Amino acid sequence: YFLVCLVAIFCSGPCGFGLKWFFGYLKKIFNHIHPLLRAPAGAFIAAIIALGLWFLLGIEPGYVLGVGERTITDLLTQTGNPLLQVWWIIFIIIFAKTLTTGLTLMTGGSAGLLVPAMILGGAMGAGMYYLLNLLSLIGNSNPQIFVIAGIASSLVAVIEVPLASIALVIEMFGASYAAPVMVAVGVCHLISRNIRMAVKRH
Numbered sequence: 071y072f073l074v075c076l077v078a079i080f081c082s083g084p085c086g087f088g089l090k091w092f093f094g095y096l097k098k099i100f101n102h103i104h105p106l107l108r109a110p111a112g113a114f115i116a117a118i119i120a121l122g123l124w125f126l127l128g129i130e131p132g133y134v135l136g137v138g139e140r141t142i143t144d145l146l147t148q149t150g151n152p153l154l155q156v157w158w159i160i161f162i163i164i165f166a167k168t169l170t171t172g173l174t175l176m177t178g179g180s181a182g183l184l185v186p187a188m189i190l191g192g193a194m195g196a197g198m199y200y201l202l203n204l205l206s207l208i209g210n211s212n213p214q215i216f217v218i219a220g221i222a223s224s225l226v227a228v229i230e231v232p233l234a235s236i237a238l239v240i241e242m243f244g245a246s247y248a249a250p251v252m253v254a255v256g257v258c259h260l261i262s263r264n265i266r267m268a269v270k271r272h
Contacts, residue, residue: 073208074219074250078258081194085224089187092168096176105178112177116170123166128153134166138189141167145196145217157204160197164190183228191224192217215250218243222251223258230266232259 100108120131130151133141141163144150153159171186173179195216202208218239225235232255239251 071250071253073202073211074215074254075257077195077198077216077219078223078254079261081191081198081220081224085187085191085194085220085227089168089172089183089190089228093172093175093183096172100176108177109179112173112179116173119166119169123162127159127162129159129163129166133163134170137185138167138193142189142192142217142221145193146214148213154196155200157197157200160193160200164193164197167193184225187224187228188221191220191222191227193220194224195220215247218247219250219254223254226255226258227262230259230262232256 100112103111116135120134123129123134124131128151133151133154140150141154144154145160148155154163167186167190195218196213198220199208199211199213199216222235222239225238226232229235235255236248236252240248
């Protein structure tokens with residue numbers, strides 16, 4: 071339970087708030103570009119990012135483009151590209167995925183914040199697992215609980231619906247994850263609510 075609290079505090083909360091801030095920043099940048107050129111420019115930059123990671127690091131474009139279902143599946147099952155078991159590679163994918171998603175949304179693409187937040191929250195949970203494992207700070211565990219806790223609590227950071235987040239994740243992954251998911255969601259909800267209240271006061 072301590073570990074899933076760490077996921078909620080250091081992964082999901084920053085993920086939710088970071089997405090909104092970063093996407094707003096990208097929107098300001100692209101507002102200076104002619105509307106007819108925004109979508110082509112965004113698509114071109116996203117393609118350069120994906121191809122660059124593929125040729126330089128061996129990270130297939132599917133991990134940074136598209137909805138991200140493959141990424142989460144491979145992280146949960148520890149299959150696919152073996153680079154997904156290297157913590158710094160995962161964080162590079164998270165950064166690249168954030169960029170490509172933001173480029174899609176802020177240049178006129180049709181998408182929302184919900185699924186990207188789930189994907190990035192789950193990936194950040196996996197990255198934390200492999201980093202802690204490398205430092206020998208966790209015992210016999212698997213990345214699944216980190217990924218699932220990251221998915222659940224990132225939903226709360228973005229859309230503030232804790233009960234719906236818990237129900238959705240339990241429906242997707244099974245009741246065996248109910249207890250740690252509730253802890254992660256509760257912690258992330260308290261943090262995100264207090265931060266939002268502090269922002270409103272200022």
